[in-house]
Amino acid sequence: LVTVIASVIAPSMQSRAIDSLVAGEFGRVPKILLTMLALYAFHAGATLLQGFFSATLSRNVIRRLRAQLFNKIINLPVSYLDTHSHGDIMSRMTNDAENVSTVISQSLTSLFSGVLTLLGTITVMLSFSVPLTFLTFSTVILTVIVTKIMSYLMHKFYVKRQVLLGTLNGIVEEKVSFGKTVTAYNLESRTIDEFTKASDSLTKTGIIADIIGNAMGPLMNMLNNCSFVIVAAIGAWFALKGYISVGVISAFIIYSKQFSRPINELAQLYGQIETAVAGAERIFSILDEPGEDHGPNLPLNVSGGVIEFKNVNFSYVKGKQIIHDFTLKVEAGKKIALVGSTGCGKTTIVNLLMRFYDIDSGSITVDGTDIREISKDSLRDSIGIVLQDTVLFSDTVRANLKYADQTISDQKMIEAAALANCDKVVETLSDGYDTILTGGGANLSQGQRQLLTISRAFLSYPKILILDEATSSVDTRTERNIQDAMVRLMQNRTSLIIAHRLSTIQDADMIVVMDKGRIIEKGTHRELLAKGGNYYQLYMTQFAGNSI
Template identity: 60%
Template sequence: MSESKIAERNIPGMNRHNRFVEVEHAENVGDTLKRVLTYFAREKMLVIAMLLIVVFGTLCGVYAPSLQSEAIDIIAGTSDGSLRHTLAFMLAAYLCYSGSQLFQGLISARLSQRIVRRMRGELFDKIIDLPVKYLDTHSHGDVMSRITNDIENISTTVSQSLPSLISGVLTVMGTIVIMLWYCWQLALLSFLTVGLTVCATKVLSKKVRKFSRRRQKLLGELNGTALEMISGYRTVVAYNHQDITIDDFCATSDAMTKAGIRTDIFGGVMGPIMNCIGNIGFVIIAAFGGYFAINGRISVGVISAFIVYARQFSRPINEIAQIYGQLQTAIAGAERVFDVLDEEDEDKTGELLEEQESAAVTFRNVKFSYKEGCPVLHDFSLTVPSGKKVALVGATGSGKTTVVNLLMRFYDIDGGDIFINAQNIKDVARDSLRKNAAIVLQDTVLFSDTIENNLKYGNEKASREALEAAVDMSRCKEMIQMLPQGYDTVLTGSGNNISQGQRQLLAIARAFVADPKILILDEATSNVDTRTEKAIQDAMQLVMKNRTSIIIAHRLSTIRDADIIVVMDKGRIVESGSHDSLLARRGKYYELYMTQYAGFAT
């Protein structure tokens, strides 16, 4: 590898693509490092094997130039010995060094993957057991980043940076000892160039970091502009904003070009500067080494060894500087992973829900707020009789979905009680509670699996007859028959190969297959056409017969036949009754109904 390539590779804060990488810093390095080491402790044999190979390889790499020095002195006639044996030992030392590098890479890769597999498994298991509140209050992209990018940073550091760090430290220490042993005066002169190398690296990498940050920021803006233009192209053209969009794009592109040029300039001069400093070091070694050789202090072979050792000494120092940044990023990533692992699991303790034919739901003086000081429900009281259908209506933000979240114990109430029959759900294990309820959300969620497995998600033991009955009732039988493999058709991208309406039909069928005591429909027909909606409503009448059902709807036409319609406003019940009785009152429900009847959005 040329000196310029080595120098470019060893710029602190730059990756192998010669691009700046932002270095993250952990808030508590000590505790995080201790926890990371516990994962290494579980792989003692691999760690010991890797350390032994690193030490052995480093010794071979440090010892080989000494054999080269001896061989040159034998050739020059200033030393006695067998040239053949010396060359054989030197060849063996270099082969052992190369072999140790190979085995070091294999063992470190195996070690990193085993550590990362355990860490990734623990993290995924933790995420599965986290309360819904955690995922609602944290960015999904951030959670994904922890299980992908942060874990990958740890893997890369363990497999590449950690062995290089150990090897680099041992190489520097061994080289210093041998150089001082050969000639301490020449060693000190050689160290001067190392100081110049470190200073030049520090100054130039600071410049590279500065302009790389700006380039990365502008790159994000450029991508955002391009994405907005492409996704909103019809709007851009409709309002004749092509010229303005082009000007904005070109302005950002020009700024990014300038930042990129400066980054490449400072990054590009690193190689020549390192070569120049290295050549100065060689000149110093040759000049003073020749002087010392003439005076009989050292031999010509020692001068040759010093040239190799000078190069061997400066390279690990730059590598250590680079690895330090990678270690900081890895430790910061590990800290982010441990932050999730330290979160409290969802409490799944409690008793089983009593097996009864009836399933009456009662909310008694329930108080709840997602954020302290901002209540969503105020002394909410409601009774859903067993086997009856209750519809919740109201403006957006009135608390309808919150009622469902509390019933499913996605969140725990701040005050009051919720009962199923005479059993308080706070005493019921969440698994048992949710096993007796099925929910169809407005945002349909299907999984990348076969249609059959998606339908059996809430009831794995369901028979094919039960599946077909549910499919027939939810009016998606014809749709499944038209698919290439029918029930065995794999939904790709969580169902992106079918329409949104078809996904919602399957979600409704999935709820039917679960055969729950309590059925919850949260805007379940919002993404289907009017004709399909009518067919689903007819089917739902059969499914919800003698089943406790809670329906959340904005389209009031879908809940006209509900046993009880509850009108909510700002977390309180303002009206309740049948469709006809509420219209006769000419209150809030009447206003909502007439607004929709007139064709305006609610």
């Protein structure tokens, strides 16, 4: 506000100084000049403070926006994260949020001070000369028309540019994460071509967007210069006729530029504004997504751990059913194994039990309680799980093992590590349990990462245990050691095991064979071998070398 007041008053003081010189009243000039100097000093100080406060405001706003966005992403349903590029989601958190921050720090203050400057300038201009004021407005109509046309074009290409940037980030994130696979298949050239193609599309769109955005400034300058010429020419004619003084002409020339300056500044920043708007749309598209429904706030009290699937049907995509009329009862404390070829629906059953996805029809109960009638938090707290893909965080081994509960004592952590034969892995690390795992455990072998995740599951001491391909990435000797530990761990716990390696589940209380989302066989290892059915063929394929 101080900046606006100083910028509006200063030209009128200049007008008085010029009129005093023309009238020969030289004694008034020094006082007017000192007043102008004070006004410009106040203007400079206020501008500095304005920059400080706008920067502070933008940082605080973007901090809260990122916090809300991260909180939303963490609470999105698994189905959303499974169907959207992680690189694109991260681009919204970084690039899009930063673009919004830039506009807040630069454009918001310009917009606020610009509106006040326009109001103050118009008021003073009207007090000097109404005709010249309306002549200054003559270019505003053209400015509005040009801005509307350019803004339509800019919005189209700026949104497209942000989408392509998200796609490019997704490609980079994916290829860097799976760089070993790219190298192993000698697909570096194809990967580079894929990146180049996406990068070229982004570059072409960016060039068009920048051309349109950069054209706004020159167009606005041209219109402003037209206004300047009109004011100077008509003002001179008014002065010759005696309607206004020379000082008023001088003031009006400054006011005409001051009147157009906020419009010109906004035009120059319009490209950034459109980029921020496009980014904000992408951010709010995530914020507007429905979060995961955690269900009724009712706890699950697991007494025995009986799990029962009744006529369960499920499809990830409507019309493409994955699970068909799945019915299975897992008694308390029993060890049940799900086997079958890849894509038969084993992991999907785990996803449904954990309520990462909700079933289409039927029911799933734990100790007779439908899992849809209890909170997801309570359900997941009652289940320990080792996922097929090992997940470790860039933190210490200790923090990773205690991920579910950081208050667990070191003694219990060491005991759990010993149960999973994880203690031998930790002993080989430079700082033991305080060793920092980089890149999600990239400095460990796949087998070592698997042992750490199993040890982490031990620490939760759940009533129900799920092992999804838990030993698929370890050698035979380690697998045997893990199996011995599993026997101790799974005592008095309901356990659901999913594995392709049949050696890990031969002692299961029941083996369930699945094919295309249906149960086709079930029984003990010996019973299924005696039947000579699908399980027998799987067994012979792995252990006798026969083909199916």
